[in-house]
Amino acid sequence: MRRRALVAIPLALSATLGTMLVAPPSPVSADVFGPISLISESATQQVVYAHDPAISGNGRYVAFDGSFGGTTGVWRKDLQTGSVEPVAVEDQTDPAVSAPDAELPSISENGRYVSFTTSARLDPLDDTNAGPDVYVRDMSIPAYPPASQSGPAPAGSFTLASAIDGSAQGLTYEPSSAGFGSIASGRSALSADGREVVFVTSAVSNLDGAGTPALQVAVRDLSTDSTQLVSVAYDPATGRPAIGHMTGREQPVSGEEGGLAYGAVYSPTLPLAPFRAPVAYALQSSIGASISADGSTVAWMGQNVSEQARTLSAELLPARYSEPLWRRIADGPEAPTRRITGGSDPANPACAANGETVLPPLASASDPCQGPFAIEAYGVWSGGTGNPVPQLSADGATVAFLANAPPVGATFGEILNRSSDLYVASMANGLTRVQAQRPLTELASGKAQDPATTAPIVDLGVSPDGSQVAFTTQRTVFPLDSPAYVTAPAATAGMVELFDVDLDNETLTRVTSGFAGGAGEAPHGTEVPGQDPYISTDGALSPSFSTDGDTLAFSSTAANLVYGDGNSPAKAGSQTFDGSDAFVVSRKLFAAQTTPQYISSPPPGPPLIPAWRLGLSAFSRPDGTVVLEIQAPGSGALRVGAQSAVDVAIPARGRAHGKRTLARRARARVTVLERTVATSSARAHAAGLIVVALKLAKRYSALALARGGLSAMSSIAFSAPGRPTLRLSVAVTFRRTERTRTERTPPRRRARTAHGGHGRKKGRR
């Protein structure tokens, strides 16, 4: 830096010290996504429809379910080679490996393992029921050989995950009819290593012994063939999972209300609806659970919440009451199930201290037991459009979820059939639920029929590091200040579009748009002015992130996201064929720039020049001493003394020269002289308060007992090298009003000394 060139006037020269700074990374950059790519196609053909895409952590593979060339099932797209491979699909030539209803894939970090749900018996030895089961496909073992080599799938290609603990034998279900069994959520059911699968039973099973109620959460570890019941009953006495007296194990969760059997997991319908083939224009499953990529944590939308997690001691939550629940299974069998959010927050230490046993009827944000949501009969999630399965970050510490209960203090909380909003919560210890949770969307009006402001959030996904949350909705107005909506909104509500919240940048970005600009569109029926021609699940669904959070996979029924999308139906309304496709879109990354900047030193602040003066206050203590509090201006030596007039007896001296002389000397034996009665010294090492106690010299100490004490003038001198000596004087009184144990009686007059004495002289008035 050429300092002379920078500063031209002397004053500035003194202030200029070149400092090289590196511009910090932009804290306010908006997210920019690149063009959308259609991936549900091979080099020769596009799928008929594709749903539920899930991207591998490394960003290379996308698994989806759909119809490819008329063949339904789960497929895997290799984004590097462009090839589309069957994971579990219909095979009319080989019924042993035919899985036409396979759906809801999740995929491992490297794309090798894909979990899915199917009623096909791909492991005929262990899978003996007709209901849906959860499988994991190992894509490194070919399962669909040429027709000439048809037969059972090679060992290891399909592994039954919904199996009995410690065995490869599949679960059995009651009723044993088709449609009821085990289900794994799409995208979030498989750990990153592909070895742990979370699933939910949709029927009474032998998961935890015969008669295990339906709607239980379990994790299968494929490497050990163990199956762990995750949704366990809670013991309020211990704060840990309850142990059954008969079984000695944790207990599954069940409850009954209104003649309906409720399990641990929310179900949109009771009695349960049977497993079904993929349906057009719809979320494919509302039952399920998520497992974190590291396999440590499981989350699910729970019912029977009082049976599973801590509530206020007198809180009576109906069995149908639903809340997202969270359990860190890596902490061992004693790890309790925790509430992610809630109407109440009994774990708040302030709540425990408050002694509250039930929430008051009117929710109050100042109530330490009040959770983020006003309590509702149906809970935080009361059904409706939207994916109720909470989504986890890779370490399970961050949870994104949908809720349609009104937050405490919500502006539009009175709306009936309230649409869902998106929230994210931290499960880090030490946070109350109110502190842990933040809304990412908020209703923009009270108009329930206005999709632009109140359309539900339909689907969601969270990036492995928890910094990105993707969601889909028809909504176009996002009134929250943070995250700030930084892209152009659609003019009117149309199809369901994909959005991304960047929690690091606090921005909300609209991801989907037509390749020619404008909103996503698809053929639809006749438009009625003022009405949205699309239904609330027509558009983008199933967002999932790669590990770096920079690539998003999603499905959409929109026909104009990429040029040449040719599978859209001419008119919406088909029950099976919606022309949905799987897409990926990548975040545009801008290289970090380190532009050198030079900023001279700032001018010094205003100088503080302490005055060279002493401050002093003094007070008497009952023990007869005087305390001086001296504000020293710096380091130096302090000398303190006290002078007082005392009566002094002068011994007679000299020879007698006559009667007059003798008499005069006899009168002069007692006189009053100024004497230093106390001294002290101290050293100040720096400016500050110094406390000095002045104690009467022994020969004068009894004077403090006199009525009114001994008045004296205290002189203080403070000297420091190179500075003028500071002097102060103050009148003080040595007055002793308390006596030690040995001084129960007034002290007698002491013997006079050669240098002075004290005491009353006879005849003195």
Added chain:
Amino acid sequence: MRLRPHRLVLALGGVAALALCVCAAPAGAVILPAVTIDGPNEEIVGFGGVAMAEDGTGGLVYLKRVDGVPHVFVSRYLGGQWQAPIQADGNQPYAASWPRIAAADGGELVVVWATPFATEHNLPVDELLGSTLGAGSSTFGPPMIVDQNIGAGTGTSPDLAMSSTGQADVVYRVVKDETGQVSSVPLLRPGDVVEEVRVAHYNQETWSDLGAINRDPGVSMRPPTQFNAPLIAVNPTGSAIVVWQEPDIEGVARIWARRLFGRTLNYVLPVSAASFAGAPIGLDADAPSLTFSRFGQAEVAYRQAAGPGSPLPGPRIMINTLPDGEAAKTSGAEFLGAGIADGAVPGGTGATVGPPSIDIDEKRDIRLLYDSDGVPRVVEGNDQGLTGVVSLGPPFAGSDLAAESVMNPAGGGVSAWPSANPQGVPAVAVREDFPGGAAQTALVSGGAGGPIGELAVGRSTLGDGLVAFQQGSLGDAAIVAARATAPPKELILSTPTGWVKPVHAEVSWEPVLSANGPMRYGVVLDGRLVATPPGALSLRFSARGLGDGVHRIQLLATDVDGQATLSSPESLHVDGTPPAVRIRRARGGHAVSVSIRDPYSGVDVHAVSVSFGDGHHAGGRKRLIHRYSHAGIYRIAVRVRDRLGNSAVVRRLVKVR
């Protein structure tokens, strides 16, 4: 003497606390490193300016392509942070151009821009639109039409200004495209255009078109450039003034001005000089810069070209003042007359003089920055005239790039100009001159570096400045912003009137005006910083060691950037001790003299009583003499009290003859 009991433990604790609070304040950060607001990328296609309201909030505006179409984006500056950019032109489908921004208190922003909305004779017809970002809002409101027909939007160059209360005015050009037609107005010079200078007023709800304000619609104008664009300034009361370039009857382009009172236009005032030293000026004036004080004084600086036969020795920056009418012997009805702002321009008629930037504060102090042959020169002045010129460094880089300078009302100001570091890498030079006379300089840049594009500086009435610019070539451009913060100002400290006891020694202060809060306050007692609780607006001193006498009290206010301001000293009169008693023998040792003195609050003589020990008493005076009838030793007791009630009984033995 009445003495208070204390405990030594507390004293030691106090010492420790005092030792802690004496730690030095952190070094202040004043010019802060530039941050990249957006980019670098190929989508950023233009910069529209930066604005700062009186309270230190503000924003910047730029153009960014979305799906290939340029749209208006704004980053709001609020709470000392740049917020994520948001789109301001809503659902407008067509390309935006000419974005401009203005700011009002509380983070309110108004932007205007031009966009095509129709075609006429196969040519696009643009409209001028405006939108408001409310103080508590996170999205811009729907666009409102400012002017529904601004022609093809050529050379519109709007200038937008806003009062702190949200009243805004915009001035802009409407160039009538008469391609292929016979001009309705005779063109004075080849290349001249037919144009109107229009003004519109925003009353926080709607825009009102005030129409064309140029003086003669029958005169052609110079072809529009960035240096002859009209300007407008609004003061906090909502009054405005507009300046523009327009040829006079001789065909020479001059600078003109008009005041606006709300929606009412005043008469046209000539600004630029038509002659110099008695000789006519026959060359154009351009590059006006305008500033408008709270009380209505306007300062206009402009560039006056010179050539052969010109009475000027070379191109010069001229300055002219429209008084506010408050100053002596001025009416405010006309400009005082243009004069040369800086005579020391090297190079004669071949000198290079860049466009000026001028600012004024409430005290009528002015500050003008311009490029004098590559050297940044600042001209300072006050209501008595110009007071001095200083050259700043480093030099300008590039030609005809605008420099910007704004004032700190407390003194000094912030200047920014396009420059380069010693290696020739483009950067923006920023210099902040502080009220106390010190200065800080910086070379800031952002994005991926590259050439400096348009540059703008905004300032608050608190002295803070925002510097924003576009850097990098199109295709790799970034929007970059830096800020120069000013020290806290207007420290108001109150101390008790008269003498107080130490326990009543309390000072209080008003919250300090600063955009860089929250503030930390520290009370300075006799030059020593005393521990002051965060957020406190008053402090009661500890009586311990406070001492009697007149103490010097100051307030040290420190903002989040570490900048501190020390108030001027106030006096605190403390008296915690009773009057001093002096007893002496008098009259040959047969009497005693008692004198009572209190150098602080004074002796309450009515409370003085003396017992001389021989049965006699006296009082009511500051000095008493008592003669004893017998020799001996007597114990004198003197009761004293000062006017604050500090009292004591002093007992003393005396021996009299």
